[in-house]
Amino acid sequence: MTLPGVILAGGLATRMGGGDKGLRxxxxxPILGHVIDRLAPxxxxxxxxxNGDPARFADWGLPVLPDTIEGFAGPLAGVLAGLDWAAxxxxxxxxTVAAxxxxxxxxxxxxxxxxxxxTGQPIALAASPDAGRKSGLGRHPTFGLWPVALRDDLRAxxxxxxxxxxxxTDRHGCATALFEEPGPDPFFNVNTPDDLTAARARLEKAQA
Structure with a gap:
């Protein structure tokens, strides 16, 4: 079954110095171009x-969904915007994936x-091994599958x-899709200028 996909880019990018990380x-x-290339298939x-002026993303021709909860309420606000659109x-x-x-x-x-x-659970999140956590897993809460039927509960x-x-997610029941393949972390995200430098080096190595 093919599902709609929503790229979450509603954060403030404070550790990157502000602006849109996905446009670096x-x-x-742009990072966002790589994300779209992976999600579209x-x-x-x-x-x-x-959030903000959607014109800055016009080159991709995608619907731009602003948060409907004020105050930059985090990833769940983006999930809700996506669920309302999908409805x-x-x-x-x-x-959902992160931008x-x-x-x-x-x-x-x-x-x-x-x-x-x-599992029969309504929600699923991606996870990777994480020896630093009691469960041994580190869940990636921006990489998930979310049922439209729970959108009003999420809004409340x-x-x-x-x-x-x-x-x-745990209140409603959440499955875990574990990704533990060898090699670089597939969920590495670009939060800081140093992360961007590391991502560029990783891409260059993969393309060599």
């Missing part, structure tokens, strides 16, 4: 969750769907001040 150059193309249609498309769920993570898996959506089917939770993704 990575190998001659896995999800259809694709939209972008971002208008007649979709039953969406998948600053250019190397995420090319089978992300298929594995999120499989995790949800295998955000209106009540909830911001932490896993508090809401």
């Amino acid at each position: 150059d990575l190998g001659g193309k 896995q999800a259809n249609p694709v939209a972008l969750n971002a 208008g498309q007649g979709a039953e769920a969406i998948v 600053d993570t250019p190397f995420f898996p090319t089978d992300l959506v298929a594995r999120l769907q499989a995790a949800r089917v295998q 939770a955000l209106g009540g001040g909830l911001r932490k993704v896993v508090l809401w």
Whole structure:
């Protein structure tokens, strides 16, 4: 089943010095371009969750979905914007990815769907091994599969001040799609100028 995809780009990028992280150059193309290239074969249609003037993303021709919760309420606000958009498309769920993570898996959506089917849970999040956590897993809350049926519950939770993704997902039941392949972290995200330098080096090595 093909699901709509939503790229989450609604943050303030404070550690990058502000602006849109997704518009920073990575190998001659904005980071967002790499993200779209990875998501488009896995999800259809694709939209972008971002605040401010949508014209800055016009080159991609994607619907731009602003947060409907004021005050930069975090990733869940972007998920809600995506769910409201998908409801208008007649979709039953969406998948989300982060706009600053250019190397995420090319089978992300298929594995999120499989995790949800295998467990019977309504939500699925991607995860990687993390020895520093009690569970041994580090979940990636911007990489998930979200049912449209829970959008009003999410709206109420955000209106009540909830911001932490896993508090809401675990309340409803959340499957985990584990990615533990050897090699560089596919969920490496570009938060700082040093991260951008590392991403450029990684891309150059992959293209060599």
